[in-house]
Amino acid sequence: MADARSMGARAFETSRAPDKPHVSPMCPICGGRRFIASDAGRLAKGGVPPKCEACSGLERHRIVRAMFDCLPDGFLRGKSALQFSRDPGVPMERLGDVDVSVYGGDNSLDICRLDRPADSYDWVIANHVIEHVGDDSAALREMLRVAKPTGFVQVTVPSPSSQLWTEDWGRADPAAYGHYRGYGSDLPFVLANALEGAHGLQAIGWDTVIPTRWEPVYFFSPTRDAITALGMALKAGGFPVLAASR
Ligand SMILES: [Zn+2]
Secondary structure, three states: OOOHHHHHHHHHHHOOOOOOOOOOOOOOOOOOOOEEOOHHHOOEHHHEOOEEOOOOOOHHHHHHHHHHHOOOHHHHOOOOEEEEOOOOOOOHHHOOOEEEEOOOOOOOOOOOOOOOOOOOEEEEEEEOOHHHOOOHHHHHHHHHHHEEEEEEEEEEOOOHHHOOOOEEEEEEEHHHOOEEEEOOOOHHHHOHHHOOOOEEEEEEEEOOOOOOOEEEEEEEEOOHHHHHHHHHHHHHOOOOEEEOOO
């Protein structure tokens, strides 16, 4: 049967990653080639300076940008987005209207109770946001509510690759940048109760500047076919793609 799902499954089997897909000493955000220490003089493993001197992009921004960069125009061109915090990883120039919410600043929205109608955005983007939220499941439910039925919620958190299991501290820990928890790679299980029939994937991205640094990027959508199509595009772009939902 040649329905969309079986065609999707075949594409997964036959798509082929390009040779050396993501290793380049160039910032994918601005093309910069000079890198400096990050805040408090932080260097990456091996003493490599991680911060792009020109755009201030870090490993996490470049990982997300490289993933967006591989997506065909159909996923991005002219699409509406709600973005939490300013984020150099997001390709603003390829999107349509972007509604930017800065916590405590411009257009500050409560992510657990979004003052927006349902089905409003093609993309809802929250990179390094939900670790600051007491009820992360409520945040994901709200982001999925305001996403269109075929839209996407894109989420990253700090270094879920560094541990298997999420540690929830039950409070914003001032000694941990005000985070409520340190996520592990079990994040899709931790947030599974927020999906309520939505679907998700995780794609593994490498930093272009520090190629030993990798992180999962999470994508969710109300519609399974939308996530399947996105997964095919990311796979074709050379990224390992894993399910993050049933
Ligand atoms: Zn840059």
